[in-house]
Amino acid sequence: MVYPNIEEIFPLLKNLVSIPSPSGNTNEVITYVEKFLSELQITTRRNRKGGLIATIEGKDSSQHRMLTAHVDTLGAMVKEIKPSGRLKIDLIGGFKYNSIEGEYCQIETSNGKKYSGTILMHQTSVHVYKDAGKKERNQDNMEVRIDEKVHSEQEVRALGIEVGDFVSFDPRVEVTPSGYIKSRHLDDKASVAILLQLMKQIKTENLHLPYTTHFLISNNEEIGYGGNSNITPETVEYLAVDMGAMGDGQSTDEYTVSICVKDASGPYHYELRKHLVRLAEENNIQYKLDIYPYYGSDASAAIRSGHDIIHGLIGPGIDSSHAFERTHKSSIENTAKLLYHYIQSNLIQ
Template sequence: MNQTVEYIKELTAIASPTGFTRDIADYLVKTLEGFGYQPVRTAKGGVNVTIKGQNNEEHRYVTAHVDTLGAIVRAVKPAGRLKLDRIGGFPWNMIEGENCTVHVASTGQKLSGTILIHQTSCHVYKDAGIVERTQDNMEVRLDAKVTSEKETRALGIEVGDFISFDPRTVVTETGFIKSRHLDDKVSAAILLNLLRIYKEEKIELPVTTHFAFSVFEEVGHGANSNIPAQVVEYLAVDMGAMGDDQQTDEYTVSICVKDASGPYHYDFRQHLVGLAKEQDIPFKLDIYPFYGSDASAAMSAGAEVKHALLGAGIESSHSYERTHIDSVVATERMVDAYLKSALVD
């Protein structure tokens, strides 16, 4: 697991809000080429790599997404602070107090700042603790000497500049991994590590498999536009959602039976359950009520495939997230077992 954790650290350190993913795509291409693969960039900006298997007539498609939540400059305020527009789905309070980086398109510079509510000082605003957090009162306080719109614009900042959130990645001695964007960089790290192992150990998979690192999942139209016609199974490796009424935890692999798009393919799900039981992989079945994946997006786009979803259990999704190495291990074992298995009956 040491290498998978290293990939998690490297991936979370690269800013990649949806729509601003060239740097992380470059990282993926360089890493995959270093393994000996020939990755392909899609027109949308994703990165795909294919392993030819014993069965080359019917194929598998396995995805993890590397785009993350983020923001974009909506306006420059009269006092020089920035108004935001969200990228991805999250309540405003999930990013309050977060350090961030403004990626200035006109100059290529990176300017640091902090995301705060306008009424931050409790010595001035008596409603600071209870005022609703909205687009109108959440703003970026730049780490620059600016007190007016003119001064901020002089830095080159313009509407449309992307804003990434500080991931604050920490791996504890007790095995917990804390960071923003574990959704879905844990899964991307798992796929990278498996691809490394398969190449180094010259492992031949039973079925030709396309590994797709998608870059538009957080806005709902991830990897569904370039699925080869031979694909019959589509596995999204994403995150397991935790909370009240959920079975998912931080120590097992979570297999999704249903999300907001509807149920996942029953036979495919049972195939995964059978593999988990056979190989003694700890797992939980669960429903994610307010959730969509690359696989569900593919179904909405009309893909004629069996689809399934699994992932590590992620606590506090779309906020400052956490998982445990046990869940990462279980998820990697589950994906590996699936890739080495026969097609779903």
């Protein structure tokens, strides 16, 4: 059995995480994906929200499948320019301020200029602030130090920086000799890379899918509504490919594909879950079943928006989600294998 070339996924993933794409500012990364698929001669179109839909015709065009992964990431936006020339920020997506303390960042102005900076506590210096370690990590105390000679609000505005400018975080991506990949934004660019490599395999191996299949690269998942539209009336099954959440009480790990049975939105479709488990067991794919208590996906967003679909969620296991994330190539591989078999399987009846 030939599976998607796992080694090709890693450089693709490194490229994806290196393109800043906080929710609301995803055109550059969508253009990258669009070009990748165009070179494979895969038909794509953008929806009005800015997401990308790729379609591969199947033997049966009366019933469709849709798979989705999201390319938008956590980030921030300039909330206020302080008199000191530092920036107050407002968060984009569900994460905590402590997870970005000390991180290098990029500020992109509305006219396209980009400036580097660092996200720090105002009370960082222990030589000055006696309570530096005790202050709360929050919007009032954290700020962006811009790497420019600015000491006032006026000097910052002279650079073109304004309220509403996007702030993205340095991914610090690294692939280790032991097979780990650690980076910000593996949620969900690891899954995007897997789907892109899967589509490449479909084209290069001339695989004939049983059903017309859409691949939605959504761009608003982190804020709750990336994959809740542009679902064709013929779509029967909708599978979100997103990270598996790890932590105390979780079965998900960095080495298997995680099959979600329930998240904050409720249970996923029972028969589809059992179908995915059968495919995994029949093809010696390592998997874990899990519940993600504080989690929602594009599939759950699609259900909430009223679509009459069978919905599911799988993905690679990601450690330290919404912070300094990490996974292993074996988790990427097991996820890719399950998707490979899923797209060639029969629909749930």
